[in-house]
Amino acid sequence: MSMLERAEAAERAMAEELDRTIVKSVIYVSGDPANHLMQSARLAQKSGVADKLVLACLIHDIAIAGFIRGDHGYWAAQLVEPYVDEEVAWAIRYHQALRFFPDESVGYEYPKMYIKLLGADYQPDPYIRRDYEYARNHTWYMSARLICINDLYAFDPTVQVQLEEFTDVVGRHFRQPKEGLGWDSSPSAHMWRTIMMPTKYL
Numbered sequence: 001m002s003m004l005e006r007a008e009a010a011e012r013a014m015a016e017e018l019d020r021t022i023v024k025s026v027i028y029v030s031g032d033p034a035n036h037l038m039q040s041a042r043l044a045q046k047s048g049v050a051d052k053l054v055l056a057c058l059i060h061d062i063a064i065a066g067f068i069r070g071d072h073g074y075w076a077a078q079l080v081e082p083y084v085d086e087e088v089a090w091a092i093r094y095h096q097a098l099r100f101f102p103d104e105s106v107g108y109e110y111p112k113m114y115i116k117l118l119g120a121d122y123q124p125d126p127y128i129r130r131d132y133e134y135a136r137n138h139t140w141y142m143s144a145r146l147i148c149i150n151d152l153y154a155f156d157p158t159v160q161v162q163l164e165e166f167t168d169v170v171g172r173h174f175r176q177p178k179e180g181l182g183w184d185s186s187p188s189a190h191m192w193r194t195i196m197m198p199t200k201y202l
């Protein structure tokens with residue numbers, strides 16, 4: 001193959017790549033994460049959870065809503081870390097591990113949905129257990145636990161919560177960059193850009 005032919009082949013491959021129809025797979029989005037988040041935040045607010053933790057509930061699954069399901073607590077924490085209180089990001093990171101471990105002292109049971117989805121004999125990965133044990137002994141343990149307590153699975157699809165209900169909470173606790181998410185120079189800006197342009201060629 002001559003150099004020109006190789007260049008043309010590369011060009012064709014690139015064009016094909018760009019033409020590919022993009023569909024969001026379930027690794028990115030499934031269910032109705034936005035509604036789930038808003039209903040969780042509303043429940044947290046009604047039960048008198050501290051204002052900044054209402055924000056934590058509002059965005060705790062933000063990775064599932066726009067990025068990826070696997071290890072969503074860790075990804076979400078990294079996404080929002082530059083813009084929220086350290087405790088909020090911490091609670092979001094550890095809610096993922098805590099969900100697998102009941103805490104009867106606050107009325108948190110192992111989710112029935114996990115038995116249905118993962119089987120009755122499911123064992124969380126060792127890193128989840130390790131992070132749970134770390135979080136269990138941390139000063140902010142209850143903040144992450146509050147996300148689990150207000151994390152609604154059996155949510156009512158007929159109840160529609162509007163984001164406007166939380167405009168003030170977001171305004172008080174989320175430092176929106178003036179350039180817009182993705183366009184500032186924070187350590188997670190590239191992640192927000194990937195959410196907006198997931199198939200950008202380079």
Ligand SMILES: [Fe+2]
Nearest residue numbers: 060061095096
């Ligand atoms: Fe979650």
Ligand SMILES: [Fe+2]
Nearest residue numbers: 060061151152
């Ligand atoms: Fe959730």
